[in-house]
Amino acid sequence: MVILVFFLCHWFLSLFFQTFFLHRYASHKMFKMEPFWEKTFYLMTFLSQGSSFLNPRAYAIMHRMHHAYSDTEKDPHSPHFIKDVWGLMIKTKNIYLEYVKFKVEPEPAFRDRYPTWSLIDRIGDLWITRSVFIAIYIAFYIYFAEYWWMFLLLPIHFLMGPIHGAIVNWCGHKYGYSNHDNDDHSKNSLPLDFLMMGELFQNNHHKSPNNVNFANRWFEFDPSYPIIKLMHLLRIIRLRKV
Template sequence: MIILYFFLAHWFLSLFSQTFFLHRYSSHKMFKMNKFWERFFYLLLLLSQGSSFLNPRAYAILHRMHHAYSDTVKDPHSPHFFKDVFGMMIATKNMYLAYLLHKIEPEPAFRGNYPEWPIIDKIGDSWLWRLACAAFYIWFYVTFATQWWMFLLLPIHFLMGPLHGAIVNWCGHKYGYSNHDNDDHSKNSLPWDFLLMGELFQNNHHKKPNSPNFATKWWEFDPTYPLMKAMHWLRIIKIRKA
C-alpha cells in the first residue's frame, strides 16, 4: 500500500504542478500571484516533477504555439502528424530542447510573460538533479516494494511530466467528444479527465483558452478549478476574468 500511496502522490502532485503552474499560469496567465507564491509553486514544480522537470519558459512557448497552430503542420505536438505517441514525444522533446537551450527563438507573439528562476531552472535541467531524483525513486521502491511488478511503475516516475503531456496531447486530440467547433481535432475525454485534473477537456479549453474552468457543460467537472477558487478565496492567487 505504501508504494500505491507514493505513486498516486507523485502522479497527482506532478500533474497539479503541470496544469496549475505550467499550463494555467506560465502559459495562459489565468491568474496572478505575488513573487512569494510564484517562487513557492516554482519549487513545488521542481520537487513534484523531480527527474522530469519541465522548464516554464520552454513549456509556455510550445503551448502557445500549440494553440495558435492547433492540429496544423506548425503545431509542435499534434498527434495527426505522427504514426504513434512515441514519435510525437520525440519530436516535442527536440523542439522543447531547442527553445530551452536558445538554439532557436520563438516568434514575438509567444515570448515573455512567463515566470523564470534561473537557479531553479539550472538545477532542474541538470543531469545531477535528474539522476538524484531517479536514485531516490529506486531507493524508495527497493525499501518498500512488496511485489516484483511494482518496479514496473518506476519508468513512469522517471518520465512523469512528459508522460502527462503526451497523454493529454495524444488522447485530447484523437479520442472523445466535442462541445465546440474549433476548426481542429480537439476532444473532451470523460471519464478519464478526472485522472488528468481537467487537462483532457481539450475541446473546451481550445474554445475558451483563457477560462480558468475547463468544464463548459453542467455535467462536466474540472478538478483543478475548485482548488483555484479556494486559493483565490485565500488570496494566494487572483483569478483573472476570462
C-alpha cells in the same frame, strides 16, 4: 500499499503543478500571484516533477504555439502528423530542448510574460539532478516494494511530466466528443479527464483558452478548478476576469 500511495501522490502532485503552474499560469496567465507565491509554486513544480522537471519558459512557448497552430503542421505536438505516441514524445522533446537551450528564438507573439528562475532552471536541467531524483525513487521502491511488478511503475516516475503531456496531447486531440467547433481536432476525453486533473477537456479549453474552469456542461467536472478557486478566495492568487 505504501508504493501505490507514493505512486498516486507523485502522479497527482506532478500533474497538478503542471496544469496549475505550467499551463494555466505560465502559459495562459489565467491568474496573478505575488513574487513570493510564484517562487513557491516554481519550487514545488520542480520538486513534484523531479527527474522530469519541465522548464516553465519552454513549456509556455510551446503551449502558446500549440494554440496558435492547433492540429496543423506547425503545431509542436499534434498527433495527426505523427504515427504513434512515442514519435509524439520525441518530437516534443526535440522542440522543447531547442527552447531550453536557447537554440531557437520563439516568434514575438510567444515571448515574455512567463515566469523564469534561472537557478532552478539550471539545477532542474542537470543530469546529476535528474539522476538524484531517479536514485531516490529506486531506493524508495527497494525499501517499500512488496511485489516485483511494482518496479514496473518506476519508468513512469522517471518520465512523469512528459508522460502527462503525451496523454493530453494524444488523447485530447484524437478521442472523445466535442462541445465546440474549434477548427481543429480537440476533444473532451471523459472519463479519463478525472485522472488528468481537467487537462483532457481539450475541446472546451481550445474554445475558451483563458477560462480557468475547463468544464462547460453539467456533467463535466474540472478537479483543478475548485482548488484554484480556493486559492483565489484565500488571496494566494487573483483570478483574471474572462
